[in-house]
Amino acid sequence: MEKKHLVLIGNGMAGVRVIEEILKLTPDAFHITIFGNEPYPNYNRIQLSNVLQGKTTVDEIFLNEWEWYRENNITLYTNEAVAKINPQLKTVVSSTGRIVAYDELIIATGSSSFILPVPGADKQGVTGFRDIQDCENMMEVARTHKKAVVIGGGLLGLEAARGLIDLGMDVHVVHLMPHLMERQLDETAAIMLKEELEAQGMKFLFEKQTSVILGDDRVTGLRFSDGTEIETDLVVMAVGIKPNTQLAKEAGINVNRGIVVNDLMETNTPNVYAVGECAEHREITYGMVAPLYEQGKVLAQRILGLEVSPYEGSVTGTQLKVSDVDLYSAGEIIDDKSTKAIKVHNEFEGIYKKILIRDNRVVGIVLYGDTKDSTKLFRMLVDKEDVSGKTSASILDSGCCGGGQADMSVDSMPDTEIVCGCNGVSKGTIVEAIQTKGLTTVDQVSSCTNAGRSCGRCKGIVGEILAYTLGDSFDATKANKKTLCGCTTLSRDEVVAEIKEKGMMSTKEVMNVLGWNNEEGCSKCRPALNYYLGMLHPEEYHDERDSRLVNEKMHANIQKDGTYSVVPRMYGGVTNAEDLKKIAEVTEKYNIPLVKLTGGQRIALLGVKKEDLTNVWEDLGMPSGYAYGKTLRTVKTCVGSQFCRYGTQDTMQLGIDLEKKFERLDTPHKFKMGVSGCPRNCAEAGIKDMGIVGIDGGFELYVGGNGGTDLRAGDLLCTLKTEEDVMDMISAYIQYYRETANYLERTSTWIERVGLEHVKEVLQNAEVRKELTAKLDRSLTRYTEPWNEALKNQQIREKYYKTEEFPEVLV
Numbered sequence: 001m002e003k004k005h006l007v008l009i010g011n012g013m014a015g016v017r018v019i020e021e022i023l024k025l026t027p028d029a030f031h032i033t034i035f036g037n038e039p040y041p042n043y044n045r046i047q048l049s050n051v052l053q054g055k056t057t058v059d060e061i062f063l064n065e066w067e068w069y070r071e072n073n074i075t076l077y078t079n080e081a082v083a084k085i086n087p088q089l090k091t092v093v094s095s096t097g098r099i100v101a102y103d104e105l106i107i108a109t110g111s112s113s114f115i116l117p118v119p120g121a122d123k124q125g126v127t128g129f130r131d132i133q134d135c136e137n138m139m140e141v142a143r144t145h146k147k148a149v150v151i152g153g154g155l156l157g158l159e160a161a162r163g164l165i166d167l168g169m170d171v172h173v174v175h176l177m178p179h180l181m182e183r184q185l186d187e188t189a190a191i192m193l194k195e196e197l198e199a200q201g202m203k204f205l206f207e208k209q210t211s212v213i214l215g216d217d218r219v220t221g222l223r224f225s226d227g228t229e230i231e232t233d234l235v236v237m238a239v240g241i242k243p244n245t246q247l248a249k250e251a252g253i254n255v256n257r258g259i260v261v262n263d264l265m266e267t268n269t270p271n272v273y274a275v276g277e278c279a280e281h282r283e284i285t286y287g288m289v290a291p292l293y294e295q296g297k298v299l300a301q302r303i304l305g306l307e308v309s310p311y312e313g314s315v316t317g318t319q320l321k322v323s324d325v326d327l328y329s330a331g332e333i334i335d336d337k338s339t340k341a342i343k344v345h346n347e348f349e350g351i352y353k354k355i356l357i358r359d360n361r362v363v364g365i366v367l368y369g370d371t372k373d374s375t376k377l378f379r380m381l382v383d384k385e386d387v388s389g390k391t392s393a394s395i396l397d398s399g400c401c402g403g404g405q406a407d408m409s410v411d412s413m414p415d416t417e418i419v420c421g422c423n424g425v426s427k428g429t430i431v432e433a434i435q436t437k438g439l440t441t442v443d444q445v446s447s448c449t450n451a452g453r454s455c456g457r458c459k460g461i462v463g464e465i466l467a468y469t470l471g472d473s474f475d476a477t478k479a480n481k482k483t484l485c486g487c488t489t490l491s492r493d494e495v496v497a498e499i500k501e502k503g504m505m506s507t508k509e510v511m512n513v514l515g516w517n518n519e520e521g522c523s524k525c526r527p528a529l530n531y532y533l534g535m536l537h538p539e540e541y542h543d544e545r546d547s548r549l550v551n552e553k554m555h556a557n558i559q560k561d562g563t564y565s566v567v568p569r570m571y572g573g574v575t576n577a578e579d580l581k582k583i584a585e586v587t588e589k590y591n592i593p594l595v596k597l598t599g600g601q602r603i604a605l606l607g608v609k610k611e612d613l614t615n616v617w618e619d620l621g622m623p624s625g626y627a628y629g630k631t632l633r634t635v636k637t638c639v640g641s642q643f644c645r646y647g648t649q650d651t652m653q654l655g656i657d658l659e660k661k662f663e664r665l666d667t668p669h670k671f672k673m674g675v676s677g678c679p680r681n682c683a684e685a686g687i688k689d690m691g692i693v694g695i696d697g698g699f700e701l702y703v704g705g706n707g708g709t710d711l712r713a714g715d716l717l718c719t720l721k722t723e724e725d726v727m728d729m730i731s732a733y734i735q736y737y738r739e740t741a742n743y744l745e746r747t748s749t750w751i752e753r754v755g756l757e758h759v760k761e762v763l764q765n766a767e768v769r770k771e772l773t774a775k776l777d778r779s780l781t782r783y784t785e786p787w788n789e790a791l792k793n794q795q796i797r798e799k800y801y802k803t804e805e806f807p808e809v810l811v
């Protein structure tokens with residue numbers, strides 16, 4: 001029977017969780033298509049606060065990598081919004097005009113930042129805080145500007161403000177109300193919070209209504225309704241969110257504040273469901289993941305036609321992700337005549353607890369400074385437990401654990417106690433997973449049960465449960481260490497050491513011998529193992545093409561619309577009439593819609609159809625420029641002494657020589673070079689992984705530069721006299737990076753991790769340099785030209801360029 005087609009609009013946290021639930025229950029039930037308006041795979045939005053606060057990086061917050069979509073046969077269109085739903089025809093139309101039919105449709109479009117409708121809100125330097133782009137914008141402004149104002153003293157505003165302080169900005173939080181987080185905290189707790197944040201350097205303006213954003217094109221300040229003003233270079237609006245409902249509304253689906261759904265997450269339109277922040281259930285829209293994941297579970301079962309208990313709404317608990325602030329709040333916060341409060345205010349230790357009780361049931365919790373009891377109290381609140389027989393001490397006292405705290409015993413904790421509030425995972429579920437699946441690390445528990453996979457605060461208690469369940473066999477170092485991926489308990493370094501020691505020669509062998517808990521591996525470990533094996537055994541290892549990331553497998557970059565780009569090699573960015581003619585002829589012959597000069601001084605042909613790829617390569621007769629690979633991308637050069645009056649060195653020739661030497665070499669991440677003939681630096685060598693700058697009588701080598709997301713100026717590694725010295729030093733440097741970096745770690749991150757001084761010290765040793773260079777030279781012998789290989793090898797052509805083996809994953 002033909003599989004039904006399930007379409008998901010919104011590649012975010014709630015929508016993709018529904019797909020995960022469906023795949024867990026019945027993996028082959030649907031053909032699945034996902035449209036996402038952002039150019040990334042599904043990521044953990046919650047962690048954006050930690051990205052801004054420098055506790056993690058964007059690379060580390062992806063919940064599902066590109067390969068996950070491919071492995072699960074999901075067609076993914078990223079950077080492509082759905083513009084219209086046509087319920088009569090059961091189709092959706094995207095912003096590019098793509099029409100996709102559905103049998104079942106899930107709308108999970110989330111929310112947008114609410115931007116105050118005041119004059120000047122569209123000026124440069126005014127942003128919301130909702131996605132990676134917003135986060136990057138703020139980080140960019142912080143590099144060049146000093147003053148920031150965050151409007152809104154709620155959860156988001158305070159987390160943003162803390163991040164901007166960490167980025168070195170002078171931050172004011174402008175709040176409408178007389179105290180912070182008025183929806184979650186009472187006055188006492190809010191004052192304690194304010195004092196702690198002031199001690200951390202945050203400044204506050206209370207009871208201020210912004211009336212105008214000042215400045216010409218760019219923001220320079222704010223004016224308030226009382227006539228006062230404040231100067232600023234950046235304004236972050238954190239005044240709440242607005243569910244994205246327009247699409248549903250235009251399709252005639254019932255919309256109130258959110259898209260109205262019933263207890264099965266059905267809208268009023270047949271076969272159309274809504275989930276997440278865009279959905280309104282019993283007149284409530286939620287803005288935290290826990291309820292959205294509960295909705296997701298129900299929806300997955302409903303869509304699969306399984307027996308399902310309806311979603312009846314959620315009570316949520318809140319915590320703030322700011323260092324040294326420990327607070328928790330759930331339910332009601334203000335006491336009145338109908339409630340009785342248990343209050344503890346220990347000013348000396350900075351602890352405040354307030355439990356509100358009505359009719360012998362806990363109806364509200366506010367904790368500041370000590371949140372150990374939050375889980376226990378939250379359970380009492382949700383279960384509406386009768387507390388009439390209890391004393392205030394026994395209600396308040398930490399009988400067991402919770403709140404992500406790891407300093408209390410877990411044995412007295414009931415199995416039903418929720419350990420991970422975000423994902424609704426109980427102690428019993430975690431214990432069972434540890435026992436039945438042989439789990440020994442927190443990461444493994446996370447991938448198995450989802451506990452810890454969202455805000456991450458419960459990881460401490462998950463570690464405690466591991467220790468308690470494993471008893472004597474628990475190994476604390478192992479439990480908390482960063483493993484290569486969830487398939488193994490070994491770290492990257494341990495895996496590499498084992499491969500070396502045991503002489504393992506294939507990814508399968510590594511997985512078998514090292515006891516991978518998933519025999520096929522996953523999208524994280526397979527490309528990493530393929531890289532490490534090739535790096536360690538350059539002569540003997542047979543590259544496993546199917547273990548590579550998608551673009552490397554195809555030797556072409558897949559584009560937004562499912563076509564590919566072709567970028568031929570042009571050594572040193574130098575071309576000639578013959579190559580240009582070939583490019584022009586191919587462009588005409590295959591109707592290639594766009595020819596574009598790239599930032600790396602190459603010519604990209606964009607919009608090549610998959611079936612034309614090999615013919616285009618054949619007609620071009622040029623080598624691949626590897627614009628898709630974790631390898632040397634380009635060596636950008638200036639014209640140097642051959643033409644320029646200021647040129648001190650022949651940069652073009654050096655660039656060509658470098659590119660010819662290092663092309664195709666596998667590196668942990670992409671590697672870019674630039675060669676400039678003088679410090680004017682026309683080839684932008686200062687923002688390359690390796691930048692070479694000609695000076696009188698020699699060359700300066702700059703390393704760890706990055707012109708992309710993690711903008712970083714290169715550090716001076718050394719000054720050398722001859723081109724030969726340059727070649728040698730670069731060889732040794734690249735090989736040291738290859739051997740010590742984690743797979744997918746750019747040099748800009750690696751150099752900060754291992755330290756410039758350390759790298760200098762290693763490379764100063766002539767013997768070590770010689771050894772590294774020799775190993776690199778051996779590695780370079782293993783590569784062949786991939787386009788040519790595809791042309792000669794019928795099997796490769798059939799497998800990768802003719803069949804529809806892979807669904808489209810548009811990255």
Ligand SMILES: Cc1cc2nc3c(=O)[nH]c(=O)nc-3n(C[C@H](O)[C@H](O)[C@H](O)COP(=O)(O)OP(=O)(O)OC[C@H]3O[C@@H](n4cnc5c(N)ncnc54)[C@H](O)[C@@H]3O)c2cc1C
Nearest residue numbers: 010012013014037045046081082109110276277287288289
């Ligand atoms: C900085 C920050 C910190 C947070 N911290 C916490 C926290 O500590 N705890 C907590 O529980 N929650 C937290 N949240 C809230 C949590 O991230 C959200 O509740 C959750 O992400 C909502 O999931 P969603 O799938 O409904 O929406 P989203 O994750 O926003 O996903 C919706 C996706 O749909 C896409 N989209 C919209 N329209 C279209 C269209 N027409 N076509 C295609 N795609 C479309 C959007 O681009 C987006 O990628 C935080 C949020 C932020 C911004």
Ligand SMILES: NC(=O)c1ccc[n+]([C@@H]2O[C@H](COP(=O)([O-])OP(=O)(O)OC[C@H]3O[C@@H](n4cnc5c(N)ncnc54)[C@H](O)[C@@H]3O)[C@@H](O)[C@H]2O)c1
Nearest residue numbers: 152153154155156157174175176238239240287319320321
């Ligand atoms: N730790 C967490 O759980 C966490 C962290 C970040 C974001 N989030 C979620 O993200 C969403 C957005 O967060 P948020 O803090 O923007 O929303 P929010 O609605 O919780 O808070 C907005 C705050 O802005 C204030 N405000 C409104 N208008 C204002 C004005 N004109 N001037 C000054 N202040 C004004 C309000 O009084 C309120 O305190 C929420 O759903 C939140 O739950 C959660």
Ligand code: SF4
Nearest residue numbers: 638644647677678682
């Ligand atoms: S970097 Fe110096 S040598 Fe090269 S083109 Fe610019 S000015 Fe000329």
Ligand code: FES
Nearest residue numbers: 420422454455456
């Ligand atoms: S409590 Fe947030 S991930 Fe577990």
